[in-house]
Amino acid sequence: MTALQGQLALANGMSIWEGFELVLPDQTIRFHAGTNENKGSVIWKGSTYSPWPINASEFATPSQGSPARPKLQVGNFGGTISALCRQYEDLLGAKLKRRRTLVKYLDAVNFTAGNPTANPFEEYPVETWIITRKANETSAAIEFDLGSPLDLTGIKLPRRQVIASTCLWAYRSGECGYAGGPVADYLNTPTSDPTKDQCSRSIKGCKLRFGENGELPFGGFPGIANVPRL
Structure with missing residues (x-):
């Protein structure tokens, strides 16, 4: 130790x-x-x-x-x-x-x-x-x-709705994890105004806050769009 x-x-x-x-x-x-x-x-x-x-x-x-x-x-x-x-x-x-x-x-x-x-x-x-x-x-x-x-045993996936392009996390929640300053509004337009700071709930909105090559806590399932329907 x-x-x-x-x-x-x-x-x-x-x-x-x-x-x-x-x-x-x-x-x-x-x-x-x-x-x-x-x-x-x-x-x-x-x-x-x-x-x-x-x-x-x-x-x-x-x-x-x-x-x-x-x-x-x-x-x-x-x-x-x-x-x-x-x-x-x-x-x-x-x-x-x-x-x-x-x-x-x-x-x-x-x-x-x-x-x-x-x-x-x-x-x-x-x-x-x-x-x-x-x-x-x-x-x-x-x-x-x-x-x-x-x-954990007994948990079946997914336990929430599967949506490809929309993040389901509440902005600045524990799941989202973002705690920095204002970045952009819901249209991804840059802003420094805290009252206008709102995530677009898209991959782009996530990248604006965590970086183009950062680890993204995106709450959607972008890969699901590539899964063929049965």
């Missing part, structure tokens, strides 16, 4: 900060593998992410197109995580949210001299995973396998 990654430093502002939220029936536990510049918990959007040894890996989707199967190894100091496993049935089915932003956007309280570039609206799309298995447990660390919520 690796140790904490160290302190944040505003000089490394372009580095990506990564935090996790474990959502349980009666509480949400937030943690990050390091401390802020003041050697305390990291604060993001006003929420506290406690320092805890974590080794998270394999979140990228394989090139073959098969679903990602991330792994999360967590320090088990004093049997803390073992106690959670006993209380919540090995955490099976628990929701784990992965949050990421650039260090330079973190709350000002994280830095000894404040942070003039702090911006709670600048965040990568929040990823939601489900703990599918407790893979290994020792007194030092516990490892969990993660999967997409769609991988």
